[in-house]
Amino acid sequence: MQKLLLLGDEAIAQAAIDAGLTGIFAYPGTPSTEITEYVQHSKQAAQKKIRAAWSANEKTAMEAALGVSYVGKRAMVCMKHVGLNVAADAFINAGMTGANGGLIVVSADDPSMHSSQNEQDSRFYGKFAMIPTLEPSNQQEAYDMVYYGYELSEKLGTPVLMRITTRLAHSRAAVARRPELPQNELRLPSDLKQFILLPAIARKRYKGLIAKQDIFIDEAVKSGFNKYLEGSDHSLGIIACGIAYNYLMENFQETEIPYPVLKITQYPVPRNLLERMVNECDQILVLEEGYPIIEELLRGFLMKCLKIKGRLDGTIQRDGELNPTKVAQALGMEVTPGAEIPSIVAGRPPSLCVGCSHRDAYNALNEALAEYSKGRVFSDIGCYTLGALAPFDAINTCVDMGASITMAKGAAEAGLVPAVAVIGDSTFTHSGITGLLDAVNDNTPITVIIADNATTGMTGGQTSSATGKIEAICRGVGVEEEHIRVIKPLKKHHEENVKVILDELNYHGVSVIIPRRECIQTLNKRMREKAKTTQSE
Amino acid sequence: MKKDIILGGVGGQGILSIAAIIGLAAVEAGLFLKQAEVHGMSQRGGDVQSNLRLSDKIIYSDLIPIGKADMIIAVEPMESLRYLPMLAPDGWLITNTQTFVNIPNYPDKDVLMAEIGKVKHHIAIDADKIAKDMGTLKSANMVVLGAASPFLDLSYELLEKAIGMLFGRKGENVVAVNLQAMNAGRDFALNALKS
Numbered sequence: 001m002q003k004l005l006l007l008g009d010e011a012i013a014q015a016a017i018d019a020g021l022t023g024i025f026a027y028p029g030t031p032s033t034e035i036t037e038y039v040q041h042s043k044q045a046a047q048k049k050i051r052a053a054w055s056a057n058e059k060t061a062m063e064a065a066l067g068v069s070y071v072g073k074r075a076m077v078c079m080k081h082v083g084l085n086v087a088a089d090a091f092i093n094a095g096m097t098g099a100n101g102g103l104i105v106v107s108a109d110d111p112s113m114h115s116s117q118n119e120q121d122s123r124f125y126g127k128f129a130m131i132p133t134l135e136p137s138n139q140q141e142a143y144d145m146v147y148y149g150y151e152l153s154e155k156l157g158t159p160v161l162m163r164i165t166t167r168l169a170h171s172r173a174a175v176a177r178r179p180e181l182p183q184n185e186l187r188l189p190s191d192l193k194q195f196i197l198l199p200a201i202a203r204k205r206y207k208g209l210i211a212k213q214d215i216f217i218d219e220a221v222k223s224g225f226n227k228y229l230e231g232s233d234h235s236l237g238i239i240a241c242g243i244a245y246n247y248l249m250e251n252f253q254e255t256e257i258p259y260p261v262l263k264i265t266q267y268p269v270p271r272n273l274l275e276r277m278v279n280e281c282d283q284i285l286v287l288e289e290g291y292p293i294i295e296e297l298l299r300g301f302l303m304k305c306l307k308i309k310g311r312l313d314g315t316i317q318r319d320g321e322l323n324p325t326k327v328a329q330a331l332g333m334e335v336t337p338g339a340e341i342p343s344i345v346a347g348r349p350p351s352l353c354v355g356c357s358h359r360d361a362y363n364a365l366n367e368a369l370a371e372y373s374k375g376r377v378f379s380d381i382g383c384y385t386l387g388a389l390a391p392f393d394a395i396n397t398c399v400d401m402g403a404s405i406t407m408a409k410g411a412a413e414a415g416l417v418p419a420v421a422v423i424g425d426s427t428f429t430h431s432g433i434t435g436l437l438d439a440v441n442d443n444t445p446i447t448v449i450i451a452d453n454a455t456t457g458m459t460g461g462q463t464s465s466a467t468g469k470i471e472a473i474c475r476g477v478g479v480e481e482e483h484i485r486v487i488k489p490l491k492k493h494h495e496e497n498v499k500v501i502l503d504e505l506n507y508h509g510v511s512v513i514i515p516r517r518e519c520i521q522t523l524n525k526r527m528r529e530k531a532k533t534t535q536s537e
Numbered sequence: 538m539k540k541d542i543i544l545g546g547v548g549g550q551g552i553l554s555i556a557a558i559i560g561l562a563a564v565e566a567g568l569f570l571k572q573a574e575v576h577g578m579s580q581r582g583g584d585v586q587s588n589l590r591l592s593d594k595i596i597y598s599d600l601i602p603i604g605k606a607d608m609i610i611a612v613e614p615m616e617s618l619r620y621l622p623m624l625a626p627d628g629w630l631i632t633n634t635q636t637f638v639n640i641p642n643y644p645d646k647d648v649l650m651a652e653i654g655k656v657k658h659h660i661a662i663d664a665d666k667i668a669k670d671m672g673t674l675k676s677a678n679m680v681v682l683g684a685a686s687p688f689l690d691l692s693y694e695l696l697e698k699a700i701g702m703l704f705g706r707k708g709e710n711v712v713a714v715n716l717q718a719m720n721a722g723r724d725f726a727l728n729a730l731k732s
Contacts (some may be wrong), residue, residue: 003558005564005570007574030576030577030578031576031577032577033576098575114575114577114578115576115577115578116543138597157568165602167573167599170569170573170575170576171571171572171573171574171588171599172560172571172572172573172574173569173570173571173572173596173599173705174564174570234691242597245597246597246598247598247600249597250598250602251599251602252599253594253597292624323598323600323603324598324600324601324602325603328602335603335604336604337603337604337622337623338604338606338622338623338624338626338628339621339622339624339655339656340605340621340622341618341619341621341622342618342621342652344615344618344644344648344649344652345615345618345619345644346615346640346642346643346644347584347640348582348583348584348615348616348639348640349545349583349640350548350578350581350582350583351581351583351639352581352582353581353582353584363715368689383581386581409697439709458577458578458581459577460576460580529573
């Protein structure tokens, strides 16, 4: 079959479609977004009627995917690494229920935090849930592992976690496809109590999950993705996990690697492979993209095993993503950088777009807050987080999806009044509604600004679950009608917008202000498409 | 054959269409290809880069090792300098000279050009002006691609074909404009090499 030039994300999506996917569920998050977008734009997926719309958040996505698995069909759920925190309750318990139809959970980690607030390593979640974890080293392996992952999931009745990182997600390479499979027929679990995690049943399920661990390890040997490559020089052995394997190989393009190499891309890691390397080699270098998971495992808690080199002893920088240069340095190879960056080259941080509605909203908010002491604005995850930078310096926190409202609530309850929350429309329906309900129930004096640009902006303008529903949600949660204020964030309305904010800052209860204006990027895109259709008419 | 290329610019300037055209041409030529892109936060007016690797042998790493890039292609002059540590001693730097100023501490343009002048092999081209003179300001990135084309070790016909493939669905006019822009950039570079 013809090869396709695909991003790692797209290879995963294409593999899922080819492997008989029935539904994909996700909330957008860099670097995972393109998996779901690929399915949404695929003609093949449309013909097969694969469902692919965005979910309100990662937890609802995870649970819906589990529902598809329950009826015996194949499902995929995708998120960025921190999204797995949101979905964790469903995810860990899906390990307990097991799967019926094939279920793959894709978590895309972002080491070096290109577009994230931490660099947590999803492999920990695989271990936590005690389920098989796949960590492809390249685009082709990503494709093949999805195809294999569905077989594994159905054969062993377990969800499978696939962990990728930014560089694989957003790098393109040629990928060969496999034959298309039909979707599964509807087939409920043979035991209709399998998914009831009542203690009595859960205890049995847990014993079953423990019993499966050896089978999972056995699979990680048999599948062929983990490889022990012989080497004649046993002064060093190299363990390379996932994409680290590529960075290793990059340094041996012209010569054979003299050392034994253990390539690990499937977990749980077979003990015998690790044991062989430890017995055979004088020293071991562990190359992992992310946390030093295998390294820690090998060293042991007391760090007495001195022959292990990696991130914990400083051979490799403890934080940040790997690259071929870091691996070369860890191997003691010579690295010659090009010329230095001239000192005149200035940093160019991202910024809110020219014409962005958040600019006008922050200008109004800053003016309204000018008479109060600083440090009162709790914000959230999205484009508007860029309000943290100059010239706005408008916000004081950004922690996790939805934390703006609840942190403002806690701060207000502890005496910081007025306290302001700034949250985007999509983030509000992702994780803000329950926090607003808490505030209403306690009548906490907070001013919540829901910056509504009618899209999920930072990830590229995906549909927002909130569009057209925000006032109704706020009313439904119990915010008083007269304290739900919609404003138009434009320069010409600046004075009246400041006044609205001041009014609500002075109100001793829950107010919601909704600055509403379409995202400038989606607006431009819409105009371009409109121009195109008019042209072709 | 191996070409490791760093593409640099500012989010929204269209470095990914340059990458896409070179990529399509490379695939037509039967080469291996890897291309790492930047998505997400930096696309909002921040510095963005792409690692593009072509080879007749299998390519492992998605990222180019430091000091090993054969070329830097930049659509913005300050951004061209940001990746100098990546460039091999004999590598080429091809850059647009039109600045994109969205920060308060943007350096003086003459100082900037002097720094570019220090790079042993470089082509500095006012792609915006060339594109504007042709009435197609939006295809400045194709002018830059044209200026880079003599150094790519890819046949020019394949690059032309790739433009047709990428812009074909937008109509013949768009294809023609982009071809013209690439040609103009190529002519500029070939002349610069002669002098």
